Amino acid sequence: MSQKLAIDGGTKAVTLDQTKANRWPPLGEEEFTAVKRVMQMPDFYEEAYTLEEKFKDYIGSRYALAHNNGTAAIHAAFFALGISPGDEVITPSYTYWATCMPILAWGGIPVFAEVDPETCNIDPEDIKRRITPRTKAIIVVHLWGLPCEMNEIIKIARRYNFKVIEDAAHAHGAEYKGKKVGAIGDIGCFSFQASKLMVGIEAGMLVTNSQGYYERAMALGHYRRLNNLPSESFYRRYYATCFGFKYRIHPLAAGIARVQLKHLDERSRKRNENIEYLDARLDTLPGIKTFKTPSYMKRVYYQHEVVLEEEKLKVSKDRFIEAVRAEGVKASGERYPLQHQQPIYKEKGIPLGELPITEKIRDKMLSLPTFPQANFDLLDQYAEAFRKVATAYAKY
Ligand SMILES: Cc1ncc(COP(=O)(O)O)c(C=O)c1O
Incomplete structure (x- = not known):
């Protein structure tokens, strides 16, 4: 059942304090x-x-x-x-x-x-x-x-x-x-x-x-x-x-x-656990795709990115981000500008072509917190925020 979105005046899905959940770097x-x-x-x-x-x-x-x-x-x-x-x-x-x-x-x-x-x-x-x-x-x-x-x-x-x-x-x-x-x-x-x-x-x-x-x-x-x-x-x-x-x-x-360095593995394990917990839920929603790790790799998460499949949604990526943010989610678009589009290379005479695949995928990225110190209660609220917004905006 679809609930009224926070962006339309409904109740926010994420109500827990997020200050500690995303505090980084851990220095003490x-x-x-x-x-x-x-x-x-x-x-x-x-x-x-x-x-x-x-x-x-x-x-x-x-x-x-x-x-x-x-x-x-x-x-x-x-x-x-x-x-x-x-x-x-x-x-x-x-x-x-x-x-x-x-x-x-x-x-x-x-x-x-x-x-x-x-x-x-x-x-x-x-x-x-x-x-x-x-x-x-x-x-x-x-x-x-x-x-x-x-x-x-x-x-x-x-x-x-x-x-x-x-x-x-x-x-x-x-x-x-x-x-x-x-x-x-x-x-x-x-x-x-x-x-x-x-x-x-x-x-x-x-x-x-x-x-x-x-x-x-x-x-x-x-x-x-x-x-x-x-x-x-x-x-x-x-x-x-x-x-x-x-x-x-x-x-x-x-x-x-x-x-x-002594704490690196333990801290990465915690990030991975939190991100994988949330991603498993996001993956079931329309319009959101998470990155899969092949069995022969062990990945870590410097950043937590997911793909927003705009073609499966009734709204633009910007509007989707506004809606999840209104629910209390800390989400943003991609932060890296593409290098081949930067003036310095052209000015230095570097031959530059287009990179249509790179350009397309970069535009679909949605950046989320890495939750280095989050607990599952907060992640459950994130999952609920995405469920509300994705189901409300899905093209069925
Ligand atoms: C992919 C990549 N390479 C290189 C660097 C450069 O590292 P530093 O900031 O320590 O100079 C960074 C830093 O953000 C990076 O993200």
Whole structure:
């Protein structure tokens, strides 16, 4: 039976307080203690090395190099691979700018590829169409925490002889066929910025199994440490200058991130439980589709997105969002503008085509809270809000 919607003067479905349910990042006594401890260390920078040890053990990579943010880690990754003027790098357009803007910084050319609308991750079939003799690398993004199809991507890269960077800024702890993302391609990059699944408030990490990439990334922006490289290392000679950037992590951020890493899996488990509980209910409603995780992946949720199938509804997406918001739901449209539509690429002379699949799916996205600390009572109210609105607006 359809009830009067809150937008039409009916009673709100969501009445519980949501402040605590969505509070993030979780920072408390443990982090304060860590910050104090680092402030009292004889060598603050030792804290970065400890974080690197712990993080590489967690991810399963041979090397980890802490950075002052994820963007710096990505910039260093392109440098490590030797991206040079005229080199092409395949990238999704549906991502945060830090995935692809650093390509331009090295004179490289971002080549935007379509995503698969079932996952919003880069489509391996479209990658194949974008390869040219100048393709030097691909950067994939495990968008919102869902792993990309890594086996297929690695197979294509090996066949056409280019390298793979994983932008794992959204996907700390996610797994593809039993392997943690970030450690599957040639280089992986993480962000520990304040909204991420583990935070240093502002920090990042580069991981790799290649000693060569590790040393080259270090040469870009970690001058002092170059002195600690083995004497035969080519890059040791640059210890007094590096290559002109200063990318080491703030030691207090490293202290915070170390505490956060300990709690990462437990906190992601709670998010997953809450989101999966709600999604199972949303999936039964007309006009709403949730993202499915293949059995061979373990996903995490940096953001919680669902697809609104406007064609099955009598109202526009905007009106639907207004209606659920009136019920008390915290919902919004997609927040990432598509990269291939941004003026900077055109101004730099990057050849840009249209990406109709990416453009279409992005417009259908509805963003919901990730409920890091919610209980089922609140989620039941969310489910009820969506049931009211979706049934009222469904085209039967
Ligand atoms: C997909 C993606 N890549 C890279 C980054 C860059 O990380 P940072 O903000 O730590 O520089 C972010 C940050 O939001 C991101 O979402």
